[in-house]
Amino acid sequence: MITLNNNFHLLPESYLFSIVRQRLDAYRQxxxxxxxxxxxxxxxxxxxxxxxxxxxxxxxxxLARTESFHGxxxxxxxxxxxxxxxxxxxxxxxxxxxxxxxxxxxxxKSDLGNLGELFSHRARxxxxxxxxxxxxxxxxxxxxxxxxxxxIHLPLTPENHFVPPTPDRTPDLIYLCYPNNPTGxxxxxxxxxxxxxxxxxxxxxxxxxxxxxxxIRDASLPHSIYEIExxxxxxxxxxxxxxxxxxxxxxCGYTVVPHALKGCYADGTVAELHRLWMRRQSTKFNGASxxxxxxxxxxxxxEGRRQVEExxxxxxxxxxxxxxxxxxxGYEAFGGENAPYVWVRxxxxxxxxxxxxxxxxxxxxxxxxxxxxxxNGEGFVRLTAFNTRSNTLAALRRLRD
Amino acid sequence: MITLNNNFHLLPESYLFSIVRQRLDAYRQxxxxxxxxxxxxxxxxxxxxxxxxxxxxxxxxxLARTESFHGxxxxxxxxxxxxxxxxxxxxxxxxxxxxxxxxxxxxxKSDLGNLGELFSHRARxxxxxxxxxxxxxxxxxxxxxxxxxxxIHLPLTPENHFVPPTPDRTPDLIYLCYPNNPTGxxxxxxxxxxxxxxxxxxxxxxxxxxxxxxxIRDASLPHSIYEIExxxxxxxxxxxxxxxxxxxxxxCGYTVVPHALKGCYADGTVAELHRLWMRRQSTKFNGASxxxxxxxxxxxxxEGRRQVEExxxxxxxxxxxxxxxxxxxGYEAFGGENAPYVWVRxxxxxxxxxxxxxxxxxxxxxxxxxxxxxxNGEGFVRLTAFNTRSNTLAALRRLRD
Numbered sequence: 099m100i101t102l103n104n105n106f107h108l109l110p111e112s113y114l115f116s117i118v119r120q121r122l123d124a125y126r127q128x129x130x131x132x133x134x135x136x137x138x139x140x141x142x143x144x145x146x147x148x149x150x151x152x153x154x155x156x157x158x159x160x161l162a163r164t165e166s167f168h169g170x171x172x173x174x175x176x177x178x179x180x181x182x183x184x185x186x187x188x189x190x191x192x193x194x195x196x197x198x199x200x201x202x203x204x205x206x207k208s209d210l211g212n213l214g215e216l217f218s219h220r221a222r223x224x225x226x227x228x229x230x231x232x233x234x235x236x237x238x239x240x241x242x243x244x245x246x247x248x249x250i251h252l253p254l255t256p257e258n259h260f261v262p263p264t265p266d267r268t269p270d271l272i273y274l275c276y277p278n279n280p281t282g283x284x285x286x287x288x289x290x291x292x293x294x295x296x297x298x299x300x301x302x303x304x305x306x307x308x309x310x311x312x313x314i315r316d317a318s319l320p321h322s323i324y325e326i327e328x329x330x331x332x333x334x335x336x337x338x339x340x341x342x343x344x345x346x347x348x349x350c351g352y353t354v355v356p357h358a359l360k361g362c363y364a365d366g367t368v369a370e371l372h373r374l375w376m377r378r379q380s381t382k383f384n385g386a387s388x389x390x391x392x393x394x395x396x397x398x399x400x401e402g403r404r405q406v407e408e409x410x411x412x413x414x415x416x417x418x419x420x421x422x423x424x425x426x427x428g429y430e431a432f433g434g435e436n437a438p439y440v441w442v443r444x445x446x447x448x449x450x451x452x453x454x455x456x457x458x459x460x461x462x463x464x465x466x467x468x469x470x471x472x473x474n475g476e477g478f479v480r481l482t483a484f485n486t487r488s489n490t491l492a493a494l495r496r497l498r499d
Numbered sequence: 500m501i502t503l504n505n506n507f508h509l510l511p512e513s514y515l516f517s518i519v520r521q522r523l524d525a526y527r528q529x530x531x532x533x534x535x536x537x538x539x540x541x542x543x544x545x546x547x548x549x550x551x552x553x554x555x556x557x558x559x560x561x562l563a564r565t566e567s568f569h570g571x572x573x574x575x576x577x578x579x580x581x582x583x584x585x586x587x588x589x590x591x592x593x594x595x596x597x598x599x600x601x602x603x604x605x606x607x608k609s610d611l612g613n614l615g616e617l618f619s620h621r622a623r624x625x626x627x628x629x630x631x632x633x634x635x636x637x638x639x640x641x642x643x644x645x646x647x648x649x650x651i652h653l654p655l656t657p658e659n660h661f662v663p664p665t666p667d668r669t670p671d672l673i674y675l676c677y678p679n680n681p682t683g684x685x686x687x688x689x690x691x692x693x694x695x696x697x698x699x700x701x702x703x704x705x706x707x708x709x710x711x712x713x714x715i716r717d718a719s720l721p722h723s724i725y726e727i728e729x730x731x732x733x734x735x736x737x738x739x740x741x742x743x744x745x746x747x748x749x750x751c752g753y754t755v756v757p758h759a760l761k762g763c764y765a766d767g768t769v770a771e772l773h774r775l776w777m778r779r780q781s782t783k784f785n786g787a788s789x790x791x792x793x794x795x796x797x798x799x800x801x802e803g804r805r806q807v808e809e810x811x812x813x814x815x816x817x818x819x820x821x822x823x824x825x826x827x828x829g830y831e832a833f834g835g836e837n838a839p840y841v842w843v844r845x846x847x848x849x850x851x852x853x854x855x856x857x858x859x860x861x862x863x864x865x866x867x868x869x870x871x872x873x874x875n876g877e878g879f880v881r882l883t884a885f886n887t888r889s890n891t892l893a894a895l896r897r898l899r900d
């Protein structure tokens with residue numbers, strides 16, 4: 099019998115959101131009449147932006163005719179989309195990221211899950227705790243949670259405003275996520291500079307998950323890690339169209355790997371990470387759907403941008419209602435000001451799974467238990483602002499009445 | 500500076516088809532007036548099936564309206580597509596594969612590239628030579644081409660009719676591909692049984708790439724490895740919609756991991772590979788595009804099936820023309836009877852890259868040099884039947900005149 103990758107043995111049995119889904123399914127079976135308001139998984143409810151709809155129809159029609167049909171696209175993604183990203187997401191902010199440094203993917207989750215392949219199996223990893231489970235799980239699968247060098251957990255707590263101090267043990271690979279999932283916190287330019295400087299000093303690479311960048315409201319906050327001087331030598335940035343254009347089901351995101359970012363092989367040879375990621379993507383990936391890429395590019399047109407902003411305004415109003423409503427209902431709530439998540443402290447010393455059950459059974463509200471995001475998530479649940487306005491208001495009414 | 504995955508150091512610098520593309524670009528720059536007929540990469544030229552076009556338009560419209568919008572789908576893929584596959588591709592042939600054993604992906608290349616993660620880094624691997632470069636490259640990236648256990652190359656030669664004998668050194672993981680890329684050969688039920696029996700005897704797992712299954716013409720040939728008794732205990736089957744519905748740019752495929760297929764951890768615990776693949780996919784993947792999945796499902800409707808068959812008839816007529824035309828032009832040609840590829844022996848002892856240059860410079864025909872597929876591919880080039888009829892005929896005219 100074949101020997102399996104033993105690291106799967108070390109993983110929690112199921113992916114967090116699969117467990118939440120199973121619990122909800124079980125509840126529904128026992129209470130078929132109840133209407134659950136879902137505030138657990140970060141899935142959007144507004145339809146995709148009309149500009150993207152039109153572009154995707156046009157793309158389908160292009161592929162439907164012999165004269166305009168085309169098949170395999172570049173593994174790195176189409177230039178029309180990479181140029182739109184470089185222009186709007188970077189050049190506009192004075193950041194010198196070129197289209198060649200941008201890789202289009204089928205979503206941030208795939209990239210966050212696959213980037214670990216570029217590094218030595220002995221790389222020491224630091225992940226935010228609480229954090230998106232993919233960061234740690236991918237590294238566990240790759241064998242980087244070793245007894246002699248376990249994954250470093252960077253604590254995100256109310257006391258440090260959910261921006262961890264640099265760790266005592268030195269990591270090689272650091273995951274950071276701002277605006278933060280799950281706490282809804284943001285990072286100041288000062289704190290982000292502190293992390294970039296730290297990475298430069300210790301020779302670490304930062305994987306910067308900025309899937310929620312478009313939700314930043316405070317003009318003083320950095321939108322990209324590359325706004326920080328020298329970051330292009332230490333950071334990979336991962337972005338998504340899921341929470342801007344409503345692309346959770348359409349699958350498109352991108353990852354920036356600057357040419358200035360380098361690592362070395364065991365024999366000391368220095369190589370650009372760009373080259374490794376290009377090799378990885380051209381070997382194990384065949385490009386994102388042409389239709390999705392055309393849809394994503396449409397989000398950068400003037401109408402597309404306006405539609406994205408409208409959606410974000412809508413969700414951020416939900417976030418405000420949630421944050422204030424939870425506070426008014428007597429809960430301690432964090433986040434929701436520059437991010438679509440509200441992080442709620444459990445009352446009366448309940449564990450996060452107990453509070454999950456309580457919200458579900460008493461109010462038919464689904465949440466995500468903080469413990470699923472890491473040890474420091476215990477004592478909290480995450481609520482998302484991605485439901486409809488009427489459901490968000492209904493949820494708050496249930497809590498109040 | 501961070502230490503890189505040293506296995507990238509051991510890979511060929513570029514992915515085969517990237518090199519071919521670079522060579523063609525260089526030729527075009529020097530000869531802008533020449534019209535190259537592309538018979539290199541296996542990319543289709545016919546537009547996507549009208550049934551899929553209609554289904555994808557409908558899917559875009561669904562996502563465009565609040566009341567029918569939905570976001571994240573199941574990581575494993577939508578049940579409507581998994582049921583269609585189970586029905587048509589398996590139940591119809593009397594094979595007991597259930598929808599739960601089918602995983603929808605963004606294409607066969609991704610799955611073939613990622614499946615290696617399930618196995619021990621010390622697993623011994625056997626790949627067909629010549630073969631699709633992804634099989635070996637993925638395992639090199641994963642560290643399985645070790646000096647003490649190098650990857651086993653299974654020779655596909657005219658002498659063995661491109662069906663290799665079982666190897667002397669015993670592998671744990673075996674890649675097979677029939678109808679074969681690049682040789683265009685097929686495998687008989689007898690030979691496939693021999694491989695399944697071998698895998699059962701030595702405790703190996705077969706990854707069976709049957710991306711070209713729909714091109715089988717000979718009624719005696721097996722369409723699925725699961726037609727062979729006991730294969731569900733040793734085989735994973737990978738399929739694609741690229742060469743049936745014209746989905747190369749749309750990205751959709753699937754992988755079958757039967758529950759009966761098991762492996763063991765280092766401590767002897769036995770586990771279903773199904774569970775590991777589910778965990779991998781739910782951790783590092785977020786499902787294929789909803790639009791692509793709706794398009795793929797439409798290929799299983801009566802019109803969709805008829806349209807797919809028409810396309811395949813069209814390409815197979817190209818394959819016949821190519822095979823017979825190459826023979827008439829004095830070349831020794833293999834394949835093209837149950838597969839869309841024709842495998843041509845280079846004349847006069849030319850290397851495959853020399854013949855590639857010869858075909859390009861003399862006739863403005865692009866091919867794929869056999870050496871790019873492995874040592875045993877030296878002395879051959881691959882031609883694809885995926886171009887248009889008129890280009891296929893034009894190519895043969897150029898060779899003849």
